[in-house]
Amino acid sequence: MKTLTVKYFAMFREHAGASEETLELDAATARDVFEQTRSRHGSSEPIGHCKVAINDEMADWTASVKDGDVVLLFPPVAGG
Amino acid sequence: MFAISDKDIVVDELRDQVKNAGSGGVCVFEGWVRNQNEGRTVQRLEYEVYAPLAIVEGKKVIAEAKQRFPFLEASCVHRSGLLEIGDCAVWVGVSAPHRDEAFKACRYIIDEIKVRLPIWKKEHYVDGDSGWVNCERCANV
Numbered sequence: 001m002k003t004l005t006v007k008y009f010a011m012f013r014e015h016a017g018a019s020e021e022t023l024e025l026d027a028a029t030a031r032d033v034f035e036q037t038r039s040r041h042g043s044s045e046p047i048g049h050c051k052v053a054i055n056d057e058m059a060d061w062t063a064s065v066k067d068g069d070v071v072l073l074f075p076p077v078a079g080g
Numbered sequence: 081m082f083a084i085s086d087k088d089i090v091v092d093e094l095r096d097q098v099k100n101a102g103s104g105g106v107c108v109f110e111g112w113v114r115n116q117n118e119g120r121t122v123q124r125l126e127y128e129v130y131a132p133l134a135i136v137e138g139k140k141v142i143a144e145a146k147q148r149f150p151f152l153e154a155s156c157v158h159r160s161g162l163l164e165i166g167d168c169a170v171w172v173g174v175s176a177p178h179r180d181e182a183f184k185a186c187r188y189i190i191d192e193i194k195v196r197l198p199i200w201k202k203e204h205y206v207d208g209d210s211g212w213v214n215c216e217r218c219a220n221v
Contacts, residue, residue, distance in 0.1 A: 010128050010200035011212045049214075051198070056132055072130070072198075078213045079127075079134075079158060079199030080111045080170050080190060 001026055002067045006037055011075040015043040030054060031061040033071045049076040081154075082138035084131045086161045089168040098153040103175035107182035109190050111170040113163045117213065121206045127169065129160040130198040141192040149185040151176035156189055158199060 004027065007020040016037070027033045030052045038045065052059050053072040065071060081097060091110070098106055113125045142154050154174045163169055172189050176182040193199075201213040 009130055009198065010202070053133055053198075058133065058137070072133075074130070074198050075200065075212070076214050077195065077197060077199055078201040079197045080194035 002065060002069075004033060004065060004068075005070045006033060007070065007072045008037075009072070009074055011045065012041075012043070012073050015041040015045075017041075027065055029061065030059055030063045030065060030071060033065060034061065034073060037073065045075060050074060051077070081156070082135060082142055083157045084129050084134055084138075084160050085157050086159070089157055089159060089171050091168065091171060094155055094157060094171050094173055097155045098173040098175040100152040100175055102177055103152050103182075104177050105179050105182055106173055106175040107179065107186040108174075109170075109172045109186050110168050111190070113165050113167045113169055115165045117203055120203070122165070122203050123206045124165065124204045125163045125167075125169070126202040126204065127158070127160045127163065128200045128202070129158065131160070134158070134197045134199055137197050138193060141189055141196065144192070145174070145185040145188045148188060149176075149181040151181050151185045154185060154189065156193065158193065158197070160199075 001024045004025055005022050008016045013019050025036055034047055051074040055070050115122050151174050156172045158170045172186050174182045174185045202210055203213055204210045
């Protein structure tokens with residue numbers, strides 16, 4: 001198990017009811033964090049157009065996470 | 081220069097930033113808040129921005145544009161917070177010796193900013209409802 005801080009934005013923040021949580025997760029990759037928090041919050045957003053950052057750097061879903069990491073989950077963006 | 085601002089965009093100040101004696105012209109794109117989207121009447125917009133990463137990524141986009149379409153000056157500002165109909169949500173200006181680079185770089189910057197930066201748009205409708213808007217290019221991928 002790893003202790004991770006997960007930050008949520010926009011739609012994900014509304015699904016989570018909080019802008020961040022510190023969680024004990026059995027997660028190896030960013031994708032695991034996405035999937036586990038999605039089921040925790042009953043969200044149905046597909047991973048397809050979502051993005052992730054780890055410790056304030058954009059990352060791939062296959063990136064590994066380690067104890068103490070801050071994982072930022074971004075729903076589909078819509079600037080402009 | 082790339083910036084996120086929670087205040088009104090002052091177009092004249094930004095235009096001055098892209099002036100250069102070597103530039104033969106400037107290409108500007110202004111994104112405005114419109115009153116309709118997908119058949120619904122919009123009352124106002126709310127932009128949520130994760131500024132630390134939006135700024136890093138926005139600067140990257142401008143650097144990429146400069147490599148592809150060599151220009152002299154570029155500037156871009158994106159709004160955060162609540163905006164009313166007609167407000168300027170994003171401003172991109174590129175000045176270059178010749179218009180071709182200016183047009184192409186301006187187009188590249190706005191297109192990439194819309195799909196890459198951690199920015200989310202919530203529309204508030206006149207019927208009191210509201211909803212997050214999906215990225216338009218993403219929906220077609």
